[in-house]
Amino acid sequence: MIMLSMTTSGRTITARVIAHCFRSALQTTPIGRNSSSAAAIINGLNDSESASLLSSNTARVQVSDGLDKKLSQLEQSLRRALRAISLVRTDTAAVAENDTITKLLLTKDRSKDKSVYQLLNSLLEANVDIRHVREVFELYVNNLAVKPTAVMAGPLVKHYILKDNYSEALNEFLRLADEYRITPWKSQLIMHFLENGDQSNLQKVIDVSDKIHGEMNTISDLAVICVELGKSKQAKRLLDTPGLSIKIAKIDTICERLVREEKLAILEETIRCFRNVFDANRDRMVYHLINGYINQQKPDKALDCWTLIQEEAIRPSDKTLLVLGNYLKDSGLTVPFEIPAKIQLTDDPIRSRFDYGKQQQQQTEVLNNSQKKFNIALQEGDIDTALTIKSELEAEGKSLLMSQNCSLIESFLNADRLDEAFSLSESLLSSKLFPMPRIIRFLFSKLSSAGDYQKLEQLEPILPEFILQHNSFTNSVAIAYINSGKIDELINGKFLQLKPFPLGGYLRALEVRPDVEEKLITIANALIREMDYHLPMNMVWINCMKSGRYDDAKRIYDSCPKFKDFLLFSSLLDTIRENNNTELAKQLIEMVSTSNLTQKTIGVVYSALIDAYIGTDQITEAEDVVFNQVINNNTTRIDPKSKQPEQLVTLQHLNRSTLNRLVKAIHVKENREPKFPSPAGRPLATSSYSTTTRNNTERRVDEDDSASSSDEEVLDAKSK
Template identity: 20%
Template sequence: MRPHLELLLNNFADKGIYISAYKFRRARTILDQLKLGGLKANAAKIVDPVDGVVTSSGRMDFLAKDIENIDMLEANLQELKTKDGNFRPVLRRLIEAYCETNQPDKALEYKVEWDNSGYEPAAGILSRLIGVCSANNNQQEALKLRNELKAKFPEFKMDMLKYCQLIHGAVKENKIDVALNLVDDIKECGTSTDNVERRVFFLLQNLTEEGYIEEAKQLTRKFIDCNIVNSNNNILRPVVTALMDKRDMEGALSWIQECQAKYGFMPSFHDILVRLINEGDKDMLQKAMEFSSSHHGDINMLYDMTFAFLTTSKFDEAKKIIDTPGMIARAGRLQWYSEKCLVDQMQEQMEKLVEITKDLYNCNRDNLYFSLLQLYARKEDPNKCLQIWTNMQEEEVIPSDRTLRYLANVLKSHDQPIPYEVPQIMDMSPQSGITDINGDDSNIVKLCLEGNIDQALQLINDAKENKTSLKYKTLDTVILSALKLGDVDTALKVRDIIKEFGLTVNKLTNSAIFFHYIETDNLPAAENIFEDFIAKGIQPTVRMTRALALKYEQTGNMDKINNMIDQLGDSHDEQYQLYKYVLGALLYRNELDTAFTKIKEKLSETQNGDKVGLRSFFSKMIQNELPLDKG
C-alpha cells in the first residue's frame, strides 16, 4: 500500500492538485491509524498554501502565510480564465486576501464565483467569511454562511470568537432566539479554541455595556445550562455591573439573588453594599443584609457588612460589628478581604482590619499580619515592615516561619539588620543528601518538621545526658510542634528541660501552653501558668486574661473572676475590661437583680458602657430570652 500511496501523493503535488487543511488533518489521522506516518510529509506537499504552511512535524502553521498582492492575484485570475486553466487556488487566495483586508463585499463576490465554478467547498474559507461578515455587521450573510458550513462540514469546529461575533450581531438585530440557538450550536459542534470563558465574558460585558442587559441575562443562563462555561463570579458579574451603572440597585440585587439561588454565587455583592452605604440607602441596605443572612448565615452577613464599612472608611462601624458577642473568626472571609486589600493597595483598610480583629476569637493573627507585611513590602517601606515584628511581639503572636523568612528577605533587600534567627527551609526527603548541618539542633528541628516528636525528645534527652548544649530556639520549636500535635506531655517535659539547661521559658511559649490548656478545658493547669505570671510580675496578655475569665463566666464562678480583678488591680478596667465577665457569670447564675444593681453602681462611676460591658450583657440577655425590664 505504501508505494502506491506515496506515488499518488507525489503525482498530486506535481500537477498542482491541492487539498484543504481540514482534509489534510483527516488524512494525517488516517495515515497514523494505518501506521504510515512517514507519508505525512508527502501529504503536506498538497495542502493548499492559502490554509497555511505545514511544519516539519506535520502541524499547520496558519501564521506563516503572507497577505498576497491583490492586484497580482486579480491579473493571475484573468490570465488563467483566458487559458481555461484551473484557477481554484488563485480564487481561494483572492477570497482570503479580501477577508484579510476587511472587504467582505469583494470576498463574497468571489465566493459566488467559487460556487458557480463548481469547486469543492472549503471549511477554512467559509469560516473566514463568517468572521469578516460578522465584523462588518452583515449578520444575515454571516448566518447563511454558518448554516452552509454546518451542513457541509458537520465536524468542523469554528473558533469561539466567530461564534461570539454571530451572537452579538443577532442580539443587536433583536434576534435573541437566533442567539440562543447559536449557543446550542456551540454545545453540539464544539469550538476550536480553549479560551471559551474569556470570550463569553467579553461578549456578555459588551452586550451589557451597550444596554442589552435582559438579553445578557438569558445568554448567561444558556451558556451555563449548556455547560459551555462554568458558573462563577466572573461570568455572572457583567449584568450586576451594568445594573449598578444604571443606578438600578434593586435590579442588581435581584440578579444576585437569582445567581445565589441557581448557582451558589453572589457576584459583586461587596460592591453593592459599598454603593448602598455611600449613598445612604438604608432600605436597600436592609434588604441586602436580610438576603445575606438568610442565604449564608448571620456571621457571614456580619463579615459582609464589616468589609463594606472598612472599604468605605467607616472604621468605627466595622469595629462595632467585629465586637458583636458571638462573633468568631472565619479564616476564608478574612483571607478574601486581605487579598482584596493587597490587590487594590488599600493600606489603611488592611491596617484597620488587623487592629479591630485583635480580640476576635480564634483569629489567625499571623495570617493577617503577613498580609499587611506583604502590602508594606510592595510599597517598599522596610520601617513599617519591621514595626509588624514589634507589634507581633507586643501582642504575643507567634510568627510562622513563612512570616519570619518573608520579613527577613525584605529587611535584607533594604540593607536592614534582621533582629532574629531566620528559620531555614530544609528538604526532608532521603534524596536531599542533607547531613548534620548544625549538630543536634538541626536533627531535632528536622524531626519536628517530620512530626516525629518522640524521636526529637529522645535526642534532647541524649544531649542532656551528654551535657551537650542546645539552642533555645530548637527546644522552643519542639514545644510548639508538640502542642500542634496535641502532645502536651512532651511540651511540658521540654519546658522542664529548658529550665534545667539554665534557660528561661519565654512568655510566648508559656502563652502557647496556656491556650492549649484552655482549649482542652484543663483549667487548673491554665490557672497555674496565669498565677506564675502574676507571681513573677509578668503582665498576662489581654487574650490570656479574657480567655480564662470567659471560662469562669461560663461556669458562673464569681469568686475566680473577682480574684482575677484583685490580682490585676486598676488595669482590669482600662486594659482587660473584666467587668462584663462578672455580669455574664451573674446571668449564668440567674441573679438578674444583682447584675442590675452592679450595673447601676458601675455607671455611677463611669458613663462608658464599654467598661461596664453593657453591650455584651444585653446581647446575652436577648440570646437567653431573659426579660429586659428589670431594675
C-alpha cells in the first residue's frame, strides 16, 4: 500500500494506520462474495484513493447486509480521521482558513469528546499499535486546536487497564496529567491500588488529583470509591475532614454516574456517608436515587427512599416529594406524606443559592502584587501582615477576592480570634456577600463551643434562608446555650422557638444534664401532643439506650406507636461498633423485632451485633448469630407492604462487609470454613482472594471492609 505521509512537529502520520483499522474490521465481519474486491481496493490505495475511500460507498457495496452497527460507527470515525489528515496536510494557513470546516468535522457527533473517543477506541479494538493511536490523539490535539479532555484520552489509559498492566496505565495517566492536566480513568486506578494495598502508586494518583482538581474534589471521589469497595467507615472519616465543601456540580456528577451504572445501593450508602458534610445537598442526592428506581420500575425501592429521608433527617424539597409521591400513587402504593400541590420550576434553587463569580472578581482573575503578598502572609500564618495588606488594598479602593476573605476568616478561627472572624463574616453577610458554606459551618462550630449564643443570634437576620433551614444552625445555637450554662433558658422556651427543632442540641442537653431530663421529656410530650412530632422523644429513647437504662427505653418505645414504623437509631449502631457493646445490640434487636421496620433495617442491627462480637474476638458467638438467629430463625411477621407472612430477617439482609469480616476471622483464627453459605448471588471472600469483574476487566479483589494498613495511612492523611 502506498504511504500517505504527513509530517507535523516531527511526527509522521500514515494512512496505513487508518487503512489497517478498516481492513481489520472487514476481516472480522461477515462479508459478501465480493470480499476479494473490497480487500483489493483497500490494499491498493494511492494518495487520492486513501483520502476519498470512505467518502464514497465503494467499500460498503462489497459487504453483505449483515455488516453490524459497530463497523458503521468505525467507518464514520475513519472518515473523520482521513478528512482531518487531508485538511492538516495542506498547510497551517489552510487549517486556519478552514477553521469552520474543522469545527464541523469535530462536532458532527454529539460532542468532540465522543468523536475523538470513538476514533481512538475503534483503532485500539482493531489492534492498532498503541503508539500509532497516541499519534492520532496528538494530531487532533496539536493541529486541530482541540482542548483535550479525560474522555478523549480515556482509551490511552484504558488500553493498559484492560490488559491488567497497571504499571503502564499509571505511566500513561501521569504523562497525560503532566502534559494536558487531565486525569482519564482516575477512579479505576485509585480503586485498583486501594484494593491491592499499593500505597506508593495510590499516593501518586491522589497527589495528581489534588493538583489538578483540588483537594475537596479528590476527597469526595475517594469517599465514593471507598463506598463502592464496601469501606464505608473510611468514607465517613474522609468526609469528616474539617472545612470540607462539596460543590453541587460534583454531587450531580457522582449521582448521575451511579444511576447510569445502576449502582443504586452504592448511591444510597453514599447519601448516608455524606450526613455530616455541611453543604452537601442530600435532598438532591435522594432525588437522583428516586429517579434511578423510577427508571428501573421499582416502586417498593422508591418507597424505601421515604424511609431513608426520615432515618437520615433529610429535609426533602417539594420537587422531591412531588416526583416520589406521584410515582407511588401511579404505582398503586399508599403515599405516606402529603404530595405538594405545586412547585416553582422557573429556577433551580440549589444552583442559584450562591453565585460566587458575580459576588466579586472572578477567581481566575490575575492577582496583583498586593494580593499575592496577602496569600503568602496567610500561608505563613502571619495574620497581622495580611490584615495590613488588606487595609492598604481597601485604601486604594480595591478589595480581596471572596476566596481570600474566606481564608482570612478560617485563619482567624484557627488562631481562636473569634471576634475578628465574626466581625469579618458579619460585614460580608451584611453586604450580601456569602462566605463559602464550609467557612460558615466552621464559624458556627467555634461560636457554639465557646458558648457565644449572642453572636449566633446576631447573625440570624442576615444569614441565607437555606442555612437557617438547616438544623446545623439551630443545633449550634442550642449547644452554645448549653456550653454557656444557660440550659434553663432553653427549657423555658428557647427550644420551642428554634426551627427546625435542634435534635442534636436536645440530645446533648439530655446527655450533659440528666437532672433536667424530666423537664426535657415534658417538652417532647408537648411536641407530640400539639404537633404530632415524635423525634424529640426518639432522642430521649436513644439517651436511655446509650446509658444502659433499657427498662426506661422499653417503656418509651412501647408508649409511642409511631416508633413501630419509624425510628432513628444510627447513633446507637455507631456506639455498638465503637465500644463492641453486644448488650446494647441485643436490646436494640429485641425492640426492632416487634416493629414494622423493613427487613433490611433489622438486618443492619444484626450486622452491628456480629461486628461487636468480632471486635472482641468472640468468633463462635458471631457465627451463632448468623447460623441460629438468622438462618434458622423461624420467627415470622406480616409484611406491612404485601400483607404476606415473611421471615423476620434473612442472610440476604445482613451487611455483606460484615459477613466478609466474619468469614475472614474464621479463616484466620479457627482455620476452617464457616458453617453458613454465601447469600444467593453474593459470593463472600475466600481465604485469600475472590475474583470479580469490573469494567470488563478481571482483577483480584480483597473483599475486606477494612483497608490495609498502607491504605489506612493514605486515607488518614487525606482526612487530616
